[in-house]
Amino acid sequence: ETGVTQTPRHLVMGMTNKKSLKCEQHLGHNAMYWYKQSAKKPLELMFVYSLEERVENNSVPSRFSPECPNSSHLFLHLHTLQPEDSALYLCASSHYGTGNSPLHFGNGTRLTVT
Amino acid sequence: AQTVTQSQPEMSVQEAETVTLSCTYDTSESDYYLFWYKQPPSRQMILVIRQEAYKQQNATENRFSVNFQKAAKSFSLKISDSQLGDAAMYFCAYRGVGTNAGKSTFGDGTTLTVKP
Numbered sequence: 001e002t003g004v005t006q007t008p009r010h011l012v013m014g015m016t017n018k019k020s021l022k023c024e025q026h027l028g029h030n031a032m033y034w035y036k037q038s039a040k041k042p043l044e045l046m047f048v049y050s051l052e053e054r055v056e057n058n059s060v061p062s063r064f065s066p067e068c069p070n071s072s073h074l075f076l077h078l079h080t081l082q083p084e085d086s087a088l089y090l091c092a093s094s095h096y097g098t099g100n101s102p103l104h105f106g107n108g109t110r111l112t113v114t
Numbered sequence: 115a116q117t118v119t120q121s122q123p124e125m126s127v128q129e130a131e132t133v134t135l136s137c138t139y140d141t142s143e144s145d146y147y148l149f150w151y152k153q154p155p156s157r158q159m160i161l162v163i164r165q166e167a168y169k170q171q172n173a174t175e176n177r178f179s180v181n182f183q184k185a186a187k188s189f190s191l192k193i194s195d196s197q198l199g200d201a202a203m204y205f206c207a208y209r210g211v212g213t214n215a216g217k218s219t220f221g222d223g224t225t226l227t228v229k230p
């Protein structure tokens with residue numbers, strides 16, 4: 001399998017649940033990203049990992065907890081979310097530090113918090 | 115901080131016609147990269163075209179081309195011979211170099227409708 005794969009595609013969770021989003025890339029990239037895409041809002045960068053180290057955390061609430069065990073896998077652990085966290089969560093990868101390296105995105109996880 | 119503005123929330127074009135999507139950006143850097151991404155209803159965002167700021171020649175990829183005006187900080191996307199499959203949301207994105215290369219700034223997007 002090639003490219004960037006995200007699971008699950010859809011997720012419905014209650015505010016007290018704990019769930020995790022998974023992302024896997026097979027492109028040999030050294031950086032992975034989490035973006036949040038909400039209706040009527042621009043893409044919001046949440047986290048950036050380069051060589052498994054978090055290099056950017058854009059003031060994301062602690063109820064979102066990223067994990068990058070290796071350069072091919074990225075997780076987003078979710079707990080005690082709020083309804084306003086409902087959105088499309090996109091994972092992407094690229095070559096970090098190379099400005100002309102485009103982002104390669106997964107299909108996203110549509111998250112609904114009830 | 116860099117900002118990217120797409121002033122057209124929605125655009126429509128007749129099949130086989132040409133459409134231009136606008137994008138302006140603000141930066142104090144002299145070297146950077148600009149991208150157009152396409153997000154169809156299937157949700158996966160894919161790269162359409164990229165432009166390196168130090169190159170004066172406008173990038174072209176088949177039916178897609180850009181009009182890059184560095185002094186005006188403008189980066190428009192032209193789609194020629196529009197096809198039904200071009201219907202999608204299009205995002206303009208800015209990416210710096212060096213220590214700023216890890217972060218891309220996106221515009222709000224333009225939804226393109228292609229009429230048969």
